[in-house]
Amino acid sequence: MPAPLPLLSLGPFALVCAAAVTVLLGIAWQRMHTVSALVTIVGLLGALVLQLALQTPDSAETPLLVFDGLSHFAALMVLGSSLVVALLSHTYLRGYTGPREEFYLLLLCAAAGALILVASQHLASLFFGLELLSMPLYGMLAYRFQSSHSLEAGLKYLILSAAGSAFLLFGMALLYAQTGALDFTGLASEMGPWALAGTGLMLVGLGFKLSIVPFHLWTPDVYQGGPVPATMLLASISKLAVFVVLLRLVLEVPTFRDEALSALLAGLAILTMIVGNLLALRQSDLKRLLGYSSIAHFGYLLVALVIGSRFAVETAGVYLITYLVATLTAFGVVTLLSSPCRTEEASNLEHYRGLFWRRPWLAAALTVAMLSLAGIPFTAGFIGKFYILALAVDAQRWWLVAAVIAGSAIGLYYYLRVMVALFLREAADASRAGRGGHWLNDTIVLVLALLVIVLGVWPAPAVDWLAGLNY
């Protein structure tokens, strides 16, 4: 039987929910933008500190949730990313004329959903966490409902995410019909045609959320149309949490390691890396480009999933950290240049022409983020790519190795194109300097950029920490 109820392990989740309720009551009483933002930030910071303090040698679990090294790592990443998004949202929303406070409410709900999702070891909690994560995102993406693009992004995400959920649920139902169990260990008991079909359907559902290639069509439109903080949340915690739960499924449920499914997954990984990078080549919009780039990055991450060994978990951890830091930096710069939000966001590459001569620090941060996403040595991205390659070579999956290398080579072109635009000597649209930000915001982005470099030059502490977590 499990040890005493791990109430303390649920602390960060409870804190995030408490902050959400506080923001909700605050809105009912009186609308105060800065106070709502402060409550959100304090709640997330408190949860982050508590999570950091929690790490106990042996893991705690309940029938629905498990608190081990993997969920500890993922919870830290979720809380950290949400904190960055919350801080940047405040600047972004200052220029918004509609109601602003609800954005924080949605953000906190999404963070709570992600926390449940990464710790789930039961199909019910998986489903609950996933929906608690996706549902607020519909609202956040359609938050600027006066803009047709934002509405379109919200609706597209709603329809495709709901379709993904339906696939996932149907898959769960078939698995349940075969095994009669809903917890991950119980699912391991039996194999059969229904279970196999169910597993396939669940992979389709999760593939929608991760935008694996045949199910990726929504990604660029949603990334481009949504408000930047919402896109940032989608690119960071939503993808991270879904990937972590998929990793847990692959590790714990043997049906997910079936030969045929594994081969299929390897094929999808190769397709995702190549197609994601190829489609990014012709983009003239930075948010779309980052959307395609995230597709490609999850293709690389699928390599870890396909191999699915213990070392693969560490690899995925390293890659997720490097991806998150670089993505948050890139979106952070886009947010600051679009703040305070006006009619149109600074997403077209034209806006970035000659940015270096107007906002040198932000241009430097964006350059670092692009270098890292491209996987250039001395940035975090290189360490992540190196781990993925080492894993694939070690498992002797040469097709995957070839695809990672080919994908990275193609990727280099469009990341460099963004960087070149930053340093061109033509000041395009001077009004796009994104003035009026607090110094704190620039500092956040610069700290993230610094983190990218530190992780790239001196990765040992982070890697040791990851290796020390018990899975």
Place this chain on the structure above:
Amino acid sequence: MSGIPMEHGLMVASALFAIGLAGLMVRRNLMFVLMSLEIMLNAAGLAFIVASTAWAEPHGQVMYLMVITLAAAEASVGLALVLQIYRHFRSLDVDAVSQLRG
């Protein structure tokens, strides 16, 4: 226990799911798209009920309660968005709404 084998129930649910999916892909009116989504979710719910009855266990029925909760939430958010979209575009055609390209 009823005399209907579990496989038959699951096949009905699969057919329902396929109908919903076909509707989702073929229909161009947003209302029908949302309705197709409901059909897909209900197919999943039916499959849970069938499996739960076959195993004589309550877990699947609990999942069904969560599925209908999700369907209701999905419908409310979806309809709110559809309302805004109609105000904005004066149309519910998916192709008219879809402007982002690249």
